[in-house]
Amino acid sequence: MGTRDTGTRERAHGLPTERTSFVGRRRKIAQIRRMLSAAPVVTLTGPGGVGKTRLASRAAAALGGAFPDGVWMVDLAALRSRDLLAPAIVEALGVRDHTARPPLEVLTGHLADKRLLMILDNCEHMVDECAVVARTLLRTAPELRIIATSRQSLRVAGERLLDVPPLALPSGARPPAGLLARSDAPRLFAERAEAAAPGFAVTEANGDAVVEICRRLDGIPLAIELAAAQLRTLSLDQLLAQLEDRFALLPAPGASPAHHRTLRALIGWSHGLCTGEERLLWSRMSVFAGNLDLEAAEAVCGGDGIARHDVVDLLSSLVDKSILISEHDGETVRYRILETIRDYGRQRLEESGQAAVLRRRHRDHYRRLASETRARISSPEQVSWLARLGADHANLRLALEYCHTEPGQTRAGLAMAADLMYHWVNGVYLGEGRAWLERGLAAETEPSDVRVRALWTDAVLAIIQADLPSAEAVLRECGTLAVEREDPMALAYVALGEGLLALSREDPVAAIPLLDDAVRRFRAVDDPVGVVEALIRLCVAHRSTGEHALAISIGKESLAVCDRHGLGWHKAYTLAVLGVAVCERGDAGHAAALVAEAVRFNRALRDQRGVGLDLEILAWIATTQGRLRRAARLYGILRTLWARIGDPPPSGYLHSAAHGEQSRSLARHAMGEPAFQEELERGAELDYDAALAYALEEEPDDSGSPDGPDRLPPLTVRETQIARLVAQGLSNKEIGKSLMIAQRTAEGHVEHILHKLGLDSRTQVAVWVSKHDPARG
Ligand SMILES: Nc1ncnc2c1ncn2[C@@H]1O[C@H](COP(=O)(O)OP(=O)(O)OP(=O)(O)O)[C@@H](O)[C@H]1O
Ligand SMILES: [Mg+2]
Known part of the structure; x- marks a missing residue:
């Protein structure tokens, strides 16, 4: 959950929304377009406040159509450490990676076949690192284009530089008001002045003053905006008089390279006011x-x-x-x-x-936020707290950085990184979370509560990344410490971690007693989230060993705990896992309803990864229902979704990767390649909102209910599914695989169908289906 993408990002656009009007720059945008058709990198240079960022995002929006994989803005201004450059790009592109691969590798993998435009904004404080990253990415992603903004060049091969000048001033003396308003700098002034002092307009009477103000400000957009804002309290003439006073000592207006001095003076003046x-x-x-x-x-x-x-x-x-x-x-x-x-x-x-005091207060605030989130993770507020952390990722990072640069703070840093466990999982900042934890663990080697907590957190993240050897080593140390310290919570996490490890190794039989033990221990320390974490995996484990009734009752128990404590995020997760068990037991309709509830929940949380995991299950359920066109279309939706946000988690997260693969190839085989492809493409083309509406069957199906009714009397729902698969030409073995039932069970159903319909052969069943099934008639 909580990838917290804005509505625009959901449509493969990572540009900030424009909050104010945009003025001029048409020729510059055309120039950028031309340059990008010949060179992979265009760097916009120019002094602060001249409009580099604004121009870059305008140009990117204008060029968007040429980039099917979207246009994305990566703001580097807040980054303090070069190690975070690649993770920051991964994050800005909305890529969610579950593996332990280095972030740069994740990026090259993600971008390799993409036609995408990326803005690297504010490169000046790490030009060399930006150059290295840009070079690496361009080598592997031939269709990638980059617009960089920087006060200086990146110096990469193929880079074109474009100097961003201030906005144009009217040439000549006393242009008439009409012409004046067509000149960029006065126009910007007029638009911002109108916002500050409604009713303001450039007229013959005030035109000279407006032009003079813009000249004084060298046409620098930021300076113009700051000055215009003063019209709330000053008249135009007062504003001009103040600027004349203020700028009396500066070089003559327009004398480059004094732009930055102009802006500085203006900021100083605003400060004074x-x-x-x-x-x-x-x-x-x-x-x-x-x-x-x-x-x-x-x-x-x-x-x-x-x-x-x-x-x-x-x-x-x-x-x-x-x-x-x-x-x-x-x-x-x-x-x-x-x-x-x-x-x-x-x-x-x-x-x-006061800088040191303030930085400390900043750190303290975010440290508190992290520890409060941990305290509230077992409450109905879990979702809103995690969303808050998501919005403050950059500040959390800065606070952690503080802990590792100020003397004597590494212990606080370690505690904070451990408190953020669900933030790392939820935002899929697995690699970054582990890096902070491991930095802290290396610095704080003494056994302590904090170390124990950090160890189990690290183990959980490593398991999600499928880095099992590391997880095992960390868990071993955690186990030893937990026993020595007789720490019941740590012992519960160790049991959970070991259960997870066994499950990841596809050994559910070994996992079950460990997870049972974890449930007991979490109950004893009264930790509902721990209980649910263990129950969810226990449900998966029992399902894998074929004990569906038990799996379902455990899933229901987990739901009850979630409801009792208001654990929204865990509830969505439980619904999905329970859905798989219910479907395998044969009640696909109920399963689909459970998973649909999880989708709705994750959609509300703007959690695209959660939605993706749910849709994988829905597609699989559709296959088992014999609703193959629906399945194919859902797989198309998933193709687009995963391509945008990164690969799905390795496997075993909800149901094994093998399930998904089997279901895909069954649908493909049963429908025939051309029909499958057609539906796949239709799904792939849907935008995010339309895709979810389709998945949730919220909109009338435009293909005239291709999958037909659930039931073709006199057959039951299950028999209808099987009859349809028989009609597709599937063998009993294939049907068994598709529906996750034994081949013998499939045979039994086919016998029943023949008996009920009074038929003798599979071919006759196919004929009967084609006559009676509106989806295939
Ligand atoms: N063409 C324009 N039309 C309207 N507003 C503009 C224009 N160019 C810049 N601005 C506004 O001027 C301000 C400064 O612009 P911007 O942030 O793009 O400058 P910058 O060159 O990127 O500065 P920095 O070097 O500090 O990053 C912003 O508020 C921006 O919205
Ligand atoms: Mg900028």
Whole structure:
């Protein structure tokens, strides 16, 4: 769950939504288009605030049609460590990887056959690393195109540079108002002024002042926006007078390369116009990465000169002044600060001598968030807490980085990495989570509660990655420590971990007693999430050994625990696992309903990976129902989904990979290649929303209910499925495989069918089906 993609990302677009109007740059966009047709990398260079990021995303949106695999923005501004460059790209592309492969390898694998445009935004602080990554990716992905924004060139072969100039100023003196408004810089000013002071318009009377202001600001968009925001409180003439005062000492307007000085002076001026509290907040906010919510701003920036309850008003006045940008993320508002403005705040913070205190407060806040999430994971709030962590991934990372760079903080870092267990699993930050854990474990070698917790967390992540040897080693150490320390919770996790290991090795018989033991131990320490984690696997294990009734009753028990404690995420997982068991026992209709509930839940959580896992099961259920066209179309949907978000988890996550493969090839075989392909393509072409509506049968089926009714009287549902498969030409053995039943059972059903219909041969059954089944008539 919780991959937290925005609606746009769900359609293979990773561009931020534009919140303000865009002005000019038509020729630059055309130039970028031309350059990209000849070169794989175009780097937009230019000083801060000149509009590189905005131009890059506009150009990418305009070129989107040429890139079937989407256009994606990767913001590198918040990255402090070069090791995180490849993981950051993986994350921004929405790729979810379950393996222990290095992130760069994941990227090359994902991009190899893609026609995709990627923006690497703000490369300047790691130009060399960006160059290495770009080179590697371009070598393996010939169709990949990159737009980089940077204050300097990346120096990769095939790179084209495009200098982004400030917005155009009107040439000549006193252009008439009409013409003036067609000139880019005054137009931007007019549009932002209109937002700050409704009713504002450029006229013959104020045209000169507008042009003069834009000249003073060198046509730099960010400077123009900051100045225009002042029209809330100043008249146009006052604004001009203030700028003239402020800029009296600067070189003559337009004298390049003074752009950055102009912008700096303007930011300084905006700073001067802020109240003392606003200035404090601005400087303190520079310690965050990416964006932040109100609670974080209050917790980290409140106090010492800013009353906590004033923070909300201060934030909105900084938004009014164009210092901050407010972004809506579902129901919450988050605040972002542009890089150049953040830099200015950071310098003020350093000068104030408070930087170390603030960085510590930032870390403390996110450390608290991590530990509270752990405390609430067994409550109805689990979903909302995990979603919060997802939104704050960049800040969590920064807090962990702090723990490993400030002396004496590695223990806190280890505790935090362990507290984030469900965040790593949920966001599929498996590799990153393990890296933080292992960094902490290497630094904190003394046996302690924290070490034990970190060990079992590391083991769980390693098992999900199918890195079984590492998991085994880590679990062994954890087991020894748990016994020595008589730590009941650790012992429960060790039992769970060992059960998981056995299951991963496809040894359910060995897994069952271990998981039973884990359930008992988690019950004894009153840990519902632990209980459910173990029950879910126990359901899988019993199903694998053919004890379906037991598997189902355990799945139901897990559902009851989830309902009692409001564990939404685990409930969706349980529903899917239970669905498999129910289907195998022969009640495909009920199974499909259970899994559909899981899909609806994961859709609401915007968890595409969870949805993908559920759809795999739905497709398999459709095959066992003999609803082959539906199955084929679902496999098409899955092809598109997995191509976008990375490979599905290795196997055994819900039902084994072999199940899926078998079901795919059965559907293909039974339908015949051309019909299968046709449905597959239809599914693959659906966008995400339409695909889910189809999967959930929320929309009337446009193919006229290709699969027909569940039941063709006098046959039962099961017999109908089997009769359809017989009609497809499948042997009893193949039918058994397809429906996950013994060949003997299939034979028995076929006998019944012949008897009920008064027929003698399979061929006659095929004829009967073609007459009576609307789907095949
Ligand atoms: N052509 C444009 N039309 C409208 N607004 C623009 C335009 N270009 C830039 N802006 C606005 O000006 C501000 C600065 O632009 P942007 O962030 O793209 O600059 P940048 O060159 O990327 O700066 P930095 O080097 O700090 O990353 C933003 O608020 C952006 O929306
Ligand atoms: Mg930028």
